[in-house]
Amino acid sequence: MRADSMPNVVSFYQFVDIADPVALRDRLQSRCEQLDLLGTILVAGEGVNGTLAGAGDHVQEIFDGLCTQLALQAPIDARWTEAENAPFRRMRVRLKKEIVTLGRPDILPQQCTGKHVSPEEWNALIDNPETLIIDTRNRYEIEVGTFPNAVDPGNTSFREFPQFARELAMSDKKRPLAMFCTGGIRCEKATALMLELGFTEVNQLQGGIINYLHKIDAEENRWQGECFVFDTRVAINRDLAEGGYVQCHACRRPLSGEDLESPDYREGVSCPKCIDELGTERALGLEERRRQVRLARARGGEHIGPQASGNGAP
Template identity: 45%
Template sequence: MFTVCALYHFTRFDDPAALRGPLLDLCLANGVTGTLLLAGEGINGTVAGPRTGIDAVLAHLRALPGCADLEWKFSEAAERPFARMKVRLKKEIVTMGQPGVDPRASVGHYVAPADWNELIRSPDVAVIDTRNDYEVAIGTFEGAVDPQTASFREFPAWWEKNKERFHNKRIAMFCTGGIRCEKSTNYLLSQGVEEVFHLKGGILKYLEEVPEEDSAWQGSCFVFDGRVSVEHGLREGPHGLCHACRRPILPEDQARPGYEEGVSCHQCVAETSDEDKARFRERQKQIALAKARGERHLHADVPGEGDGA
């Protein structure tokens, strides 16, 4: 069993590049795999490995400048959810593309999972899902607004076009683990929205703490690792991944027209060219050969650069 650790923290790193090497070396030495993103605004990512290795990485991170209050969320995976370890330098640890946004200055009101249902069921509250369209497609909270954005970078433009819909409403926002809401609530405050709330710890914390029989959550929660989705109690969900478009699919989707393992699914079959599909078939062939040798092909890995925590 592998310990999966999702984390993020906003703090000022004057020289993120100087942090990369020691952090990568530590992860490799302790059998930890996954993705960590470093930027001037902090750190974000998801890693997995033996609990002793994860503990060593967390101790290292908490010793970094401004990271003593780093928070994280643990879950478990039966199989290693990442094939390799990546520590990447980025302009932002979650990309919104708004230079003036700074969660260290101000964010919305945190709402504990135990209090979330009461808030979102209030008639004067509009609930907004800040995640990507393919994430929302497999699960969301009852009554939530889906902006249908393909990436978090699109959220500010969506808000500008739709803000009049939410006149005289309190705004409640949520995402997988909280990081996107740190930025989106700061952004809404800068736009003059006075009452903004967000789910503390995100969907993952809600699914961990709120009993299924009391839940306002519907469906599964997409995660950026080999499990693809989780459900209440953070148990592994039913979804697989189309390795052509990186969207989640259910087992029954493999029987739908357009599905070819590693090449296309019903969601993307019309989005790629014949040349693309030929390239994907060759990649899938290499993955199958690696599997036959008892190895894991690197291209079978799941990207871990989404919400992180």
């Protein structure tokens, strides 16, 4: 599909019991390919989580089909943005144990999760000096942008969040919590965990950062910086347009303009954040990939290798 014919980028998730994830995976893969969609959908016994790019009516057809197949009582909640170019190179529907990996498959948000706070109500919550604001995302995402006064749990992956939560549970459990992530899915599990640990006032930003940026005007917008996304756009700004970051092909971390000026940055090979982590074999492999990419470009083609972060955890 031509990049200019697919401006819609749609992130969605639904926690719902799925009796036959394999059958659903197969049906989704086939239909998405027929509709010329690109992206990633994760399927597990606990639900679905995905990001798709393509024509809006084609994406809506997938949503309508899921509502029917999963007997959903309400439409799937989705976050729509736009991209100048296709942010994915292929269509993949993958089976997983969890649709967002906390390492606690026993936590079921469809049974218990934190209170959803609308973007219109969010500012009042985080402006309250008693509120503890928690960014549930990974550190490399937080470095790109976050809300003022938000706590960084120091995660390198979402699997590490339970340790942070257990340590926090040794403090005041009556303090109101305001938790947020990119599209809302991580907070569904993170707030459920906080309730399990005994916190009494647990709130989450409905629809995540993307929904907040979509609905809150610039004058009232508290967001600082850009928002990391799990596709080739790398980040979006407060206007939901593609931001000013690129991604290191070696470590997948987002890179600012300053990072690109570093002598440790070598396109496709290394950056200031990973230069000390690369072994000789890994560096040689990346050099070879860089050579293949340049050859493909010289021939007027494209080298299809690992794409930007994929659909990790919006």
